[in-house]
Amino acid sequence: MILGPGRRDEPQTPMRGIHHNERMSTPRQRYRDQVRSEIKQIALVQIGEGGATALSLNAVAKQLGVTGPALYKYFRSRDDLLTELILEGFDEVAAAVRAAAGQGAPRERLHALARAFHGWAVANPHLFQLLAGTPSPGYQAPPESVMRARNVLGPFLPVFAGGRCRPGAEPLREQMRRWVEETPAVAEWVRAFAPDGDPATALAGTVMAWAQLQGVVSLEVQGQFAGMGHSGATLLDAVIDALADSMGL
Amino acid sequence: MILGPGRRDEPQTPMRGIHHNERMSTPRQRYRDQVRSEIKQIALVQIGEGGATALSLNAVAKQLGVTGPALYKYFRSRDDLLTELILEGFDEVAAAVRAAAGQGAPRERLHALARAFHGWAVANPHLFQLLAGTPSPGYQAPPESVMRARNVLGPFLPVFAGGRCRPGAEPLREQMRRWVEETPAVAEWVRAFAPDGDPATALAGTVMAWAQLQGVVSLEVQGQFAGMGHSGATLLDAVIDALADSMGL
DNA sequence: ATACTTTGGTTATTACTTCTAACCAACGGA
DNA sequence: TCCGTTGGTTAGAAGTAATAACCAAAGTAT
Numbered sequence: 001m002i003l004g005p006g007r008r009d010e011p012q013t014p015m016r017g018i019h020h021n022e023r024m025s026t027p028r029q030r031y032r033d034q035v036r037s038e039i040k041q042i043a044l045v046q047i048g049e050g051g052a053t054a055l056s057l058n059a060v061a062k063q064l065g066v067t068g069p070a071l072y073k074y075f076r077s078r079d080d081l082l083t084e085l086i087l088e089g090f091d092e093v094a095a096a097v098r099a100a101a102g103q104g105a106p107r108e109r110l111h112a113l114a115r116a117f118h119g120w121a122v123a124n125p126h127l128f129q130l131l132a133g134t135p136s137p138g139y140q141a142p143p144e145s146v147m148r149a150r151n152v153l154g155p156f157l158p159v160f161a162g163g164r165c166r167p168g169a170e171p172l173r174e175q176m177r178r179w180v181e182e183t184p185a186v187a188e189w190v191r192a193f194a195p196d197g198d199p200a201t202a203l204a205g206t207v208m209a210w211a212q213l214q215g216v217v218s219l220e221v222q223g224q225f226a227g228m229g230h231s232g233a234t235l236l237d238a239v240i241d242a243l244a245d246s247m248g249l
Numbered sequence: 250m251i252l253g254p255g256r257r258d259e260p261q262t263p264m265r266g267i268h269h270n271e272r273m274s275t276p277r278q279r280y281r282d283q284v285r286s287e288i289k290q291i292a293l294v295q296i297g298e299g300g301a302t303a304l305s306l307n308a309v310a311k312q313l314g315v316t317g318p319a320l321y322k323y324f325r326s327r328d329d330l331l332t333e334l335i336l337e338g339f340d341e342v343a344a345a346v347r348a349a350a351g352q353g354a355p356r357e358r359l360h361a362l363a364r365a366f367h368g369w370a371v372a373n374p375h376l377f378q379l380l381a382g383t384p385s386p387g388y389q390a391p392p393e394s395v396m397r398a399r400n401v402l403g404p405f406l407p408v409f410a411g412g413r414c415r416p417g418a419e420p421l422r423e424q425m426r427r428w429v430e431e432t433p434a435v436a437e438w439v440r441a442f443a444p445d446g447d448p449a450t451a452l453a454g455t456v457m458a459w460a461q462l463q464g465v466v467s468l469e470v471q472g473q474f475a476g477m478g479h480s481g482a483t484l485l486d487a488v489i490d491a492l493a494d495s496m497g498l
Numbered sequence: 499a500t501a502c503t504t505t506g507g508t509t510a511t512t513a514c515t516t517c518t519a520a521c522c523a524a525c526g527g528a
Numbered sequence: 529t530c531c532g533t534t535g536g537t538t539a540g541a542a543g544t545a546a547t548a549a550c551c552a553a554a555g556t557a558t
Contacts (some may be wrong), residue, residue, distance in 0.1 A: 028505075028555070030426040035506090051383060053302055057545070070507055078545065125464075132471060133382060134300060141472075149473075168490025172483050186477075207480070208488050215464025222381060223390075224398075228428040228435075228548075231456070234421050239457050241417025244493035277526075277534075284535090306516070319536055320515075328515065 021155050038064060038075050040088070043081060047126045054084065065141035066216060069211040083142055089127045096120040101155040106249040107241075108117025108210070110159045114240045115233070117213050124222035132218065147249030153206050159203025163247035171206055173183070176203035205247045212239045285323050287313060289337070292330060296375045298498070301331065301384035303402075331384050332391055338376045339397030345369040350404040355498040359408045360457070363489045366401070367463050371481060374470035381467065402455050403442040409454025410446025412496035416451055425452035454496045461488045 011223030043058045057078055058068040075081040098177060104107060121128040165173045177200035182186045190199040216239060220232035290308045306327055307317040326328040349365030351358065370377040380398075414422045426449035429436045439448040465488060466475060469481035 017356070023282050023391065026555085053385065056543085058543080066506090067508065068544095069509085069548095072546070073506055086310075088258065098294060129368070129382070132467065134380070134471065138299060166491070166494065171485040172480065172487040175478060175480050175483050179461065179480075183476065204487070208486060208491070211464035211468060211484060211488055212460065213464070214467050215460035215462070218463050218467050227432065229424060231421065231428075231524090233422050235456060235460060238418040238421040238453070239460055239492075240489055242415070245415065245417070246491035246494055275526085305514090309513085316537065317515095318519095318538085321517070322535055380554090424554090 009046075013073040018048040019223060022170070032074070035064075037073055039071060043085060045060070045129070047085070047130060048124070049126075051126050052133075055082070057081075072213055079136055082130070082139070085127075086131055086141070087144060087148055088132050089124075090152060092124075092127075093117065093120045093131070094151040094154075096147065097152055097155050097199060098138055106159050107244045108246055109219065110249060113155055113159065114236055118217055118232065118236050121213075121217040121221060127202050128217060128221055132214065150189050153210055153234055154189065154245060155211050157190055157194035157202045158197075159211075159249070161199075162202055163205050163249050165201055166246050167203055169208070170245065172207070173200045173204040176200040176207070179203070181215065188196060201247075205243070208243055208247075209240070212236070212243060215239075217218075218226040257453050261435070274439050276412070281323070284313075288320060288323055289334060292334060296379060297335070297373070299381075300375050301379050304331070306330075307437055328385055328388055331379070331388070333383075334376075334381055335390070336397055337391060338373075339379050339394060339401060341373075341395065342366065342369045342377075342380070343400040343403075346401055347402050355411060355433040357491045359405070359493055359498060360486065360489055362404055362408065363458065363462060363485055367466055367481065370462075371469060377466060377470055381463065387496040399438050401475075402459055403438065403457040404445035405458050406439055406451045407446075408498070409458075409496055410448075410451040412450055412454050413498050414450055415495055415497075418457070418495065419468055421451045422453040425449040425456065428452070448469070450496075454492070458489070458497075462484070463491055464488075 039060060042063050043055055046055050046059065055078070057071050061071050063070045071081075077082070097113055097116050098121070100112045102112060137192075180190060180199050180203060186203075187199065190202060194202045213236075216232060216236045220230075223237075225231050291312050292304055295304050295308065305326070306320050310317045320330075321356050345368070346362055349361045350359060353361075372417050385442060386483070429439060429448045429452060435452075436448065439451060443451045462485075465481060465485045469479075474480050476486075
């Protein structure tokens with residue numbers, strides 16, 4: 001009767017049966033956390049070598065010294081492990097971008113943010129592809145991921161908050177205006193990072209910068225620049241500079 | 250002695266044993282071509298539903314009414330099938346872009362080309378991801394793919410050949426200049442599509458446009474714009490307009 | 499200290515995947 | 529009519545994710 005048929009399908013945090021210091025670190029919990037972290041670490045190495053599709057739970061288990069099914073005590077499924085890695089990856093790149101959010105002229109700040117994103121992505125190409133793409137056939141990104149993604153782009157918002165859209169970007173700005181009006185979470189997000197200036201303009205510039213980053217980095221990590229003397233950074237500078245011009249920074 | 254141990258590992262074009270009207274359509278060859286085309290068609294449907302990783306040769310065979318191993322008489326491996334689909338995909342998108350290469354002012358021509366690319370990509374999202382990404386763990390893109398990719402971007406070259414790089418794009422232009430100097434195939438490519446104007450400028454603008462397209466389309470096909478009222482086309486117009494401004498079109 | 503529960507591991511199994519090997523019938527050219 | 533090529537088959541190897549059943553060790557409570 002103690003357990004009964006109650007929600008047996010979440011191996012993430014077991015020992016929910018009896019009361020015991022809530023969210024305190026029992027030895028079991030510490031062991032559990034450490035093994036989970038080791039699994040993720042090994043998985044990251046595998047992903048770094050062959051991409052998300054090269055991640056094999058059996059191989060992870062073998063490298064960890066246990067048999068395959070043991071991992072299912074720590075992660076409900078392969079997709080669950082991927083999801084956790086993706087969320088952590090978002091946090092990582094968000095930290096890298098945030099660390100580059102200094103002071104100075106808007107144009108220089110924009111370049112610094114863009115280079116930080118680019119640098120992280122080039123240093124972890126497979127992880128970037130993991131965040132960007134769809135790792136498994138029917139993989140569904142969790143709702144949290146959009147929150148994390150917003151943390152990545154957040155530091156770009158204040159840079160553009162003081163800019164001005166050229167006529168070609170006015171439809172986009174109008175669309176952003178509607179978006180921020182209809183979605184309170186977006187309004188909150190913009191206000192948190194760029195309390196001053198026009199939210200729609202900040203969003204328009206940020207989304208354009210997002211596309212630039214995604215484009216340059218995608219091409220680079222997929223090796224499309226092979227032969228033309230690693231033009232990733234140069235190309236990024238060029239397109240970001242064009243964007244800065246276009247937004248009057 | 251007729252066959253001996255001679256190169257048995259290419260099921261692409263069998264019946265190499267005896268002389269028979271070279272590259273003429275024997276009934277066997279016609280049947281072969283038709284089955285190959287059916288396989289590719291079914292594979293495309295599967296990819297369109299779940300991406301490249303969802304392509305299962307067994308499932309294709311079942312849907313075709315044969316057993317799994319039969320497919321290996323038509324394609325050496327799963328990657329071989331993927332490669333062929335990728336090459337055909339490049340041809341398709343190249344044709345779509347080429348069809349939009351009309352006359353008129355450079356800025357309008359650029360928008361038309363960009364919209365053509367974007368339209369094809371959002372109509373075939375999984376195929377676009379197939380061309381862009383790495384479908385299998387150790388997949389190696391064949392050399393032909395770069396040639397095909399050049400055909401996709403070729404129509405952009407003449408649009409930018411009459412443009413001018415702003416200072417922020419000068420390093421990129423310099424890099425393109427070295428690239429075209431050191432790689433005869435690139436020089437040939439640029440000359441074929443844009444015989445007039447500065448090759449380095451044409452390349453710089455084209456590569457920047459490439460990054461824009463890749464960025465906007467990548468984000469869109471991965472569903473990152475969910476919620477903000479399908480901004481793919483609007484965003485594309487905005488960034489392309491900024492690029493046109495930046496290149497003085 | 500003893501009894502009991504929870505947990506982390508095991509092996510066995512299912513259902514899938516790509517791909518190879520061996521084999522056979524039927525088609526088609528001489 | 530003969531016979532080689534070809535397209536199909538079944539069987540099997542080696543791998544994957546995931547589940548079920550089970551057991552020993554660890555931790556908790558009395």
